[in-house]
Amino acid sequence: MSDTTFTPDEDAIIGAARSFARDVIAPNAQSWERDRAMPRSVFNQAACAGLCGLLVPQSLGGQGIRFQAMAKVMEELSYADFAAAFALVVHNNFCRSLSANGTAALQERYLGPCMAGATIGSFLLTEPQSGSDAANLQTVAVADGDDWVINGQKAWVTNSDKADVLAVYLQTDPPRGWRGIACVLVDRETRGVKATGPYELLGSHAMGPGGMTFSDVRVPQSQTMIAPGSGFKAAMGGIDVARAIVAAMCAGMLRCGLDVAYSHALNRQAFGQKIADFQGVQWQLADVATDLHAITLMAYDAARAIDAGENVPLPAAHAKKFATRAALTGLSQCMQAMGADGLQQTHALARHLAGAKAAQYMDGTTEIQNVVISRGMRKHYEGA
Secondary structure: OOOOOOOHHHHHHHHHHHHHHHHHHHHHHHHHHHHOOOOOHHHHHHHHOOOOOOOOOHHHOOOOOOHHHHHHHHHHHHHHOHHHHHHHHHHHHHHHHHHHHOOHHHHHHHHHHHHOOOOOEEEEOOOOOOOOOOOOOOOEEEEEOOEEEEEEEEEEEOOOOOOOEEEEEEEOOHHHHHHHEEEEEEEOOOOOEEEEOOOOOOOOHHHOOEEEEEEEEEEEHHHEEEOOOOHHHHHHHHHHHHHHHHHHHHHHHHHHHHHHHHHHHHHOEEOOEEHHHOHHHHHHHHHHHHHHHHHHHHHHHHHHHHHHOOOOHHHHHHHHHHHHHHHHHHHHHHHHHOHHHHHOOOOOHHHHHHHHHHHOOOOOOHHHHHHHHHHHHHHHHHHO
16 A cells, blocks of 8 residues: 555565465464464574565675565564564564674674574663663663673563573663663673563563563673664664554554455345445444555655655654554454454454554553654744
8 A cells, every 4th residue: 555666676575574474474373372472483484584684784694675665574474463573573673783783793793693583683672660761771781891790670572582682772871861871782691681571461472572680791892782872862763663664564454454354244244235235334444444544654654764864753653653543443443343253363353453552552652652743743833
């Protein structure tokens, strides 16, 4: 539904994502949800399909696609399962950040294995006490010779159950506030690193959500990926990207919901006619189709702005706010149009409903999007 024109290479990757969603994710997503985990072998399978290193430049061995194509890839994967797709989003964004910010030594050590799906990456920004206040980090790194000594606790870590290398945002100079924030790579097996969880949620367990604690964890300062003073801005830039991608992922879930509900309406009869013949059902699903169209336009407009190097926070906030809200409402409407059949786990709608709710909390809650939008409005009208 987007008017984005993709290159032949991007079209091939999008096609690979569609096949991967159909052949790997869709047949297994419900069992992953039941088992509360997605096997790490899925990352290797994704790499074999060309779905790791999506945003890494081709000069470093990646696919080098644009953010618009990345959004479409994740839309296709989310059509099958939001949680599995989000686990791959985080891993791909880890690879992107490493390729953009890491030293040659760090890239040589981690980038190849990550793009091959043999090493899994994750970001650790959120903390139990800070939530959406990303500048209020209490995880501290103290310089000791050539090392950092890290202490603190992280929450809501995607891939916490299987990540091998952790991109930890931490405070190196508390009096300087956000200017003291850096990002340091920590190997999962380093002494003093401990996983807490995984969390028991409404759904979306395939993304491996959990916490991490750091107790006198010692790592070389050469493991610093983003230096103090640049960490906070890098984190916020990454969040803007994630908001646009999550909006596209909501389009994938809602498109699946509409496909399933309309197919059901065409094949189910009541009172001597097809469900699809009832005007109430027609209009209910027409509203969903309108919201799906709007989500798509907003998501890909934000992704286009990223590719163009334009100011991104406002369109990304609009896209994520609207997409997550419309997906949650629209999936519920799709389920309602199917009657009690909408509750069954034989299709993805109930799983998607949990995914849409989870999406409202990721990369800034809906309320945080309103903060961003309100600031933009005030700046506009004060300058008018």
